[in-house]
Ligand SMILES: Nc1ncnc2c1ncn2[C@@H]1O[C@H](COP(=O)(O)OP(=O)(O)OP(=O)(O)O)[C@@H](O)[C@H]1O
């Protein structure tokens with residue numbers, strides 16, 4: 001039970017699984033040899049994500065959506081002077097040491113990027129298994145290998161990629177690549193899936209198919225999903241849409257889950 | 261786990277690691293190649309240098325010292341001495357059949373004891389062997405392996421340092437020159453065996469006529485210069501000798517400039533044999549004292565050097581010290597009759613007897629080679645550092661190219677150490693492949709260095725290994741496994757060194773920045 005209730009959640013809602021409290025982020029740019037320029041991007045973001053919730057973050061390009069998502073994923077740290085931070089199941093992710101942070105990324109969250117970010121040298125199934133390999137050590141992975149393989153195949157099958165296991169990413173279409181990336185993010189069964197414009201690089205229909213796949217997966221597992229997009233239509237599929245503008249969450253709208 | 265998979269994939273799908281592995285391969289190959297050849301060269305030099313002079317030499321050059329039999333007896337009584345042999349060393353001019361005069365080092369040896377102290381018999385070249393037999397037309401193979409040939413007789417002549425008279429069966433004194441002295445016996449570059457070929461003969465008109473011949477069937481003229489007790493040359497003595505055999509140590513410098521002759525003969529020509537110092541009472545035939553000879557002094561036979569061979573229980577230096585002790589005792593009992601013993605065993609120019617190890621005697625030869633090896637290894641070390649920077653550059657480029665992969669790996673939870681290990685492992689793999697291939701390449705080249713060198717000589721007229729410079733007529737072609745292992749380990753080490761900095765860089769790359777990398 002979290003003692004400090006996040007301002008953005010109503011009193012009746014359950015404790016957030018992932019929460020940003022007054023998260024600020026300023027990039028320090030080097031300009032020239034001696035001058036530094038501060039680029040403030042986030043000015044105090046408050047966002048609580050309830051377990052099982054699908055949250056869409058809408059915002060203009062450059063508004064800091066990716067920055068926020070990276071902070072939530074523990075890939076980057078917010079400005080240290082702020083007393084808030086990122087909390088996962090009430091634990092202060094921001095205070096994690098580098099080892100705990102690695103473990104957090106490996107187990108608790110899964111990340112999907114706009115540009116797929118698959119490793120070109122590995123086959124589809126190897127890309128998916130990479131998550132399992134990284135999570136377990138060498139020997140643990142050896143032991144868990146059949147299990148991990150079964151899960152990888154199952155995931156890829158559920159995304160309609162059963163026949164492409166041995167293919168290289170370069171032999172796949174964009175939509176197929178993104179589905180592989182989602183499968184990789186899900187291999188360790190994370191509690192939260194973070195997707196940064198998963199359809200940003202795809203045409204409308206393919207994007208819809210990706211969102212359908214995400215929705216179907218969530219339907220099966222009840223996974224928490226935080227999705228960044230700048231497409232309001234896609235955002236409307238989510239349980240909840242928040243807007244990011246001028247470094248703050250400016251508006252929250254709760255859409256009743258649209259079954260269609 | 262993912263490191264192994266990625267290393268394998270990176271290795272097989274990129275041209276960069278191939279280039280890096282080739283760089284490593286060439287470097288290790290060059291280092292091992294040069295080290296093997298230079299090292300083998302030194303070993304050959306030491307082996308041959310030692311085998312021809314024994315372990316320790318007691319010498320009093322030019323004038324020689326007397327009572328050497330007594331010294332040899334005393335030396336041989338010592339349990340650490342396997343044998344000792346008297347030698348007369350001098351310089352001479354060897355007259356060849358074609359009229360050339362060749363400056364040589366002449367060693368008058370007592371062949372029986374000399375063969376005990378040194379490996380004289382091994383070095384005699386013309387003797388029966390069981391090598392590959394030549395074809396009918398004499399092409400290929402080892403001529404000495406041919407059963408019809410004078411080889412047993414030549415061996416007997418060589419061991420007797422004389423030529424057997426067909427009628428009396430007695431041996432008359434003969435010479436054994438080094439096989440490169442006259443240049444009439446030629447080394448076949450392919451097989452390494454010596455053949456005899458045309459021999460130049462000086463005609464009475466002064467021309468040189470080439471006819472087929474074989475040095476052991478010919479005669480050589482030896483010119484020596486005896487000196488009197490004050491060290492002044494008397495007059496040149498010239499004598500012709502038959503050739504009993506030829507010898508080959510493979511040290512070109514020795515083989516091209518040394519001639520063996522019987523000790524007694526050398527002593528006689530150099531007037532080092534036993535003699536009486538006399539005074540003829542009168543020079544006037546009408547004087548009644550004419551013809552009366554007064555013996556003033558007896559001068560025993562002398563030698564310039566005694567070679568000593570140890571039993572192997574002591575190092576040459578220890579043996580030399582022991583010989584010095586024995587000599588001091590010997591000199592105490594024969595004070596005034598033999599050269600003084602110095603306070604220490606080897607003080608050149610000090611006016612005392614010189615007792616040296618074979619390494620000191622061959623010092624010029626060995627020292628030069630050791631310096632050369634040190635220099636070459638230093639250069640190779642610099643080359644290896646260069647290679648290390650090359651690997652560093654290649655790895656730096658590879659890490660840069662893979663920056664996004666590092667970001668991806670970190671985003672799915674890979675640790676800093678895990679990413680660093682990925683690159684170290686990659687470097688290790690490239691190092692392992694490169695250095696093992698390099699060692700294999702070097703081994704192949706070294707094993708076939710002589711044919712390769714001869715082929716280079718035939719095809720491009722390139723002669724890198726000139727026996728006149730490198731003493732040996734054959735390039736050493738042995739690769740010591742220890743050296744190969746050290747070089748492979750060194751190659752691996754340099755690769756790790758080269759991969760270390762990029763690995764650390766990869767580990768400290770911020771995941772977000774790595775992901776943003778275009
Ligand atoms: N490493 C960095 N250094 C400096 N400025 C940065 C850095 N990363 C991002 N920014 C700046 O922060 C702002 C927000 O970037 P971010 O990528 O979060 O935006 P975004 O909302 O995801 O945009 P898009 O919709 O185009 O992906 C941008 O103005 C960008 O220039």
Ligand SMILES: [Mg+2]
Pocket residue numbers: 065066067196197
């Ligand atoms: Mg973005």
